[in-house]
Amino acid sequence: MTPRLDAVGLVVSDMAASLAFYRLLGLDVPADADNAPHVEAVLPGGTRVLWDTEETVRSFDPGWTAPSGGDRLGLAFACDTPAEVDALYERLVAAGYRGHLKPWDAVWGQRYALVLDPDGMAVSLFADAS
Known part of the structure; x- marks a missing residue:
């Protein structure tokens, strides 16, 4: 199994x-x-x-404490188009969420952006650049 x-x-x-x-x-x-x-x-x-x-x-887990010192997990959400990456990033930032990295054309062939959720976790938005 x-x-x-x-x-x-x-x-x-x-x-x-x-x-x-x-x-x-x-x-x-x-x-x-x-x-x-x-x-x-x-x-x-x-x-x-x-x-x-x-x-x-x-x-x-009574001994649990919130992590500190950087991300250990991130979520990545695929978008259909590069324009959708840009629009979703702008919608989230306009709603008051913290943008971390504005959309850019990454060397690995994707339109990519990072926004932080309310707990500061990095959430990637991406689409194939082609």
Whole structure:
């Protein structure tokens, strides 16, 4: 038996703020989930994104502390076109989220940008440049 990636879990300091960001990215997150301690959304293809509040994580791991000193995980969202990368980046920044790297044409052949979610996690937006 080979394990398969089923979900990516995020620990968040403010559930409503985090869900608002990911809804703006296009994830189908339940509308009534903003005050829940645990939320799940299924992506096309079946992989799930899981959100847990810091309090929820501490309920089963009392010694847990928020990471510091840089990213250890990042999410990357594929866009259909380079123009979609630009538009989505601008929409997120206009909504008050922190842009980290404005869209650029990366040497590896993609239009690429980085924006930070409410907890400071880098979220990549990319599309094939061609």
